[in-house]
Amino acid sequence: MIRLRSLRHKLLGVIAMVILPAMFVAIGTVVAYDLHIYQQTIRDDMRTQAELLGHMSAPALTFDDQRLANENLSLLRLRPRVNAGAIYTPRGELFARYVAPEQPPVIPARVGTAGFEYQAGKMLLFQPIYDNGELVGTVYLRADYEMLDRFLDYLLIGVLAALLALFIAWLVMRRLNDVITRPILNVAHVAREVLATGDVSRRAERLGDDEVAELADAFNKMLSDIESRKRELENSNREIAREAEQRALAQQEVMRLNAELEQRVHERTMQLELANGELAMAMEEAKSANQAKSAFLSSMSHELRTPLNAILGFAQILTSDKLPSTLQQKKEFANHILKSGRHLLALINEILDLAKIESGAVALSLEPVALADILQECETMMAPLAGQRGIRMLFPMAGEWNVTADRTRLKQILLNLLSNAIKYNRDGGAVVVDCSASSPEMLRITVQDTGMGLKPEQLRMLFQPFNRLGQEAGVEEGTGIGLVVTKRLVELMGGTIGVSSSPGAGSMFWIELKTTRPVPSALDVLAALPPSAMAAREPGAITVLYVEDNPANLKLVQEIISFRPELRLLSAPDGQLGLEMARVHLPDLILMDINLPGIGGVEALRLLRADPRTAHIPVVALTANAMPRDVERGIAAGFFRYLIKPINIDEFTEAINSTISWLAERAGAEAERGQ
Incomplete structure (x- = not known):
């Protein structure tokens, strides 16, 4: 009986392993190529139909002619594979539709994503319709997609071909059995008997006169040699076994020592590589820092020397006796000196702003800011500059946009972006400002111009000092630091800034800031106040000083x-002036913002406490710093109360009343001690 693992079955398996993979690769290649051509043909056909249908339907969309659009769609009946189609308006609304007979009447009500989709054996296509570069609508097509059926047919063909190949291989093996496998099986049978009985005197029969017969002769000779050496091996077996045992023990010890040595070498190598990596990183950082510092100093030196050259040059002409000039020339030279001096002052101010931001010395007062007021101020300030070049400025309609920002710095950011949009615009162009919600918590403000735009390599270098928006030096006047300062300020306010630009089509800069609740108006204050607050006004005896820059x-x-009516309000826009007014007027109560220009609120409180004239005045913090650690620091610094913006009317009134009560109690106690 031939076992399942016989040579004949192995040979059959080898033939099958050679035939089947080659056959599967060939069939798979043909199937993949055919399916690819099938899919590409359908996609090309649908895209052509969509383009043709869009071209024919563009006039219908332009003149709102649904009848013509439906007639164009009805031509799809000539394409049996396409079973549904539709045309949508530029706003994504369904304009006309077509469904082949005996097909589901389902048509999307709105435009989907442009391109191909596959659903339930159907291929869907949404393709925009453009007329003279303008989007006038969208074409929708749905066609049968029989990819799975074709694949299953090919799979069945492949299985049948594989079975046929195996059957042919089996027929060939039956013919080759007596020629190849029987002599080999004879040698194998003798070998199994020798292994089973240990009788090396047996010999294999020689069948034929080929390589298998030579194998039988070699096998018989090997048995003879084994028989002659068997006795010698048995005699030396014990000695060899003993030596092998000793060598095994020695080898194990050597392997153990090698493993320990390799582990130590690996650990030392890792330590050395880590140290080298840290050293290389530190050297690279130091090199980059030095290069950046050198580049900045070189650019700053060049920018400072440019206006100084004009100032000193024209000044030398004016003071020289050898270079006489007329009165008109003197005025012209003086104007050049004045213009260069202003440019130099602006450069120095922006360098100082950048230095303050980089060193963390800029104090921001983050609080709710009504964006409509800021945009109105910016429009008023930039209108004359835009009018000089005939540039139209388009601002969004007034809306209820409120962001968390520093009012002064936000205005500086918008003025910088608007100034650049005008400066690098073309004469008679336009600047468009827009506001939209990029997410439920963020508001995006965009400033778009119609200038020459920027190349990709210019965009990569945009937010670097002295870059001047990638323009050639001398074409437009500017320091090239404004965008760097703008980027740092936006990031300090928890926002982001970005830009997109196309050469010849203009640029669009955008910033995103966190939205917040609207700033309370005077009408809100009136509605929130209790009726008792509307009593007749009387001369007040309590003076309140409010230090606030917003x-x-x-x-x-x-x-x-x-x-x-019992309160009198004084105000100061910064900490320094607030200190002076407190020392002059000696108010009964001080309301203090924390983030103030110049001297901050905490430092102002320390100076008030150090002055005997103002040390007794209670100071209430009124700030947008609302984190728990900020409140703890404020109370620890010595503030009488700590109020958080936006102002809660009831909480604010209660704080004022409790402070007045405390002042009255203190005055009564002092009067009793005086008696």
Whole structure:
């Protein structure tokens, strides 16, 4: 009986392993190529139909002619594979439709993503319709997609071909059995008997006169040699076994020592590589820092020397006796000196701003800011500059946009972007400002111009000092630092800044800031105040000093205090002036913002406490720093109360009343001690 693992079955398996992979590769290649051509043909055909249908339907969309659009769609009946189609308006609304007989009447109500989709054996295509470069609508087509059926047919053909190949291989093996396998099986049979009985005197029969017969002769000779040496091996077997055991023990010890040595070498190598990597990284960082510093100093030196050259040059002409000039020339030279001096001053101011930002010395007052007011101020300030070159400025309609930002710095950011949009625009161009919600928590402000635009390599170098928007030096006046300062300020306010540009089509800069609740208005204050606050006004005896740099916040507190007849409000826009007014007027109560220009609120409190004239005045913090650690630091610094913006009317009124009560109690206690 021939076992399953016989040579004949192995040979059959080898033939099958050679035939089947080659056959599967060939069939798979043909199937893949055919399916690819089938898919590409369908896609090309649908794209051609969509383009033709879009070209024919463009007039219908332009003149709102649904009848013509439906007639164009009805031509799809000539394409049996296409079973549905539709045309949409530029706004994505369904304009006309077609469904082949006996097909599901489902048509998408809105435009989907442009391109191909596959759903339930159908291929879907959404393709925009352009007329003279303008989007006038979208074409939708749905066609049968029989890819799976074709694949299953090919799979069945491949299985049948494989079975046929195996059957032919089996027929060939039956013919080759007596020629190849029987002599080999004879040698194998003798070998199994020798292994089973240990009788090396047996010999294999020689069948034929080929390589298998030579194998039988070699096998018989090997048995003879084994028989002669068997006795010698048995005699020396014990000695060899003993030596092998000793060598095994020695080898194990050597392997153990080698493993320990390799582990130590590996550990030392890793330590050395780590140290070398850290050293290389530190050297690279130092090299990059030195290169950046050298580049910045070189650019700054060049930018400073340029206006100085004009100032010193024209000044030498004016003071020289050898170079006489007329009065008109003197005025012209003086104007050049004045213009260069202003440019030099602007450069120095922006360098100082950049240095303050990089060193962390800029204090921002982050609070709710009404964006409509800021945009109105920017439009008023930039309108004359745009009018000089006939540039139209388009601002969004007034809306309820409110962001968390520093009012002064946000205005500086927008003015810088608008100034660049005008400076690098073409004469008679336009600047478009827009606001939109990029996410539920973020508001995007965009400033778009119609200038020459920027190349990709210019965009990569945009936010670098002295870059001047990638323009050639001398074409447009500017320091090239404004965008760097703008980027740092936006990031300090928790926002992001970006730009997109196309050469010849203009540029669009955008910033994103966190949205917040609207700033309370005077009408909100009136509605929130209790009826008792509307009592007749009497001469006040209590003076309140409010130190605040934000005009909107100052106006809000003025409206609240105006309904308290016993209170008199003084205000200061910064910490230094607030200190001076406190020392001169000696108010009963001070309301203090934390983030103030110049001297901050905490430092101002320390100076008030150090002065005997103002040390007794209670100071209430009124700030947008709302983190728990900020409140703890404020109370620890010595603030009488700590109020958080946006102002809660009831909490604000309660803080004022409790402070007045405390002042009254202190005055009574002092009067009793005086008696």
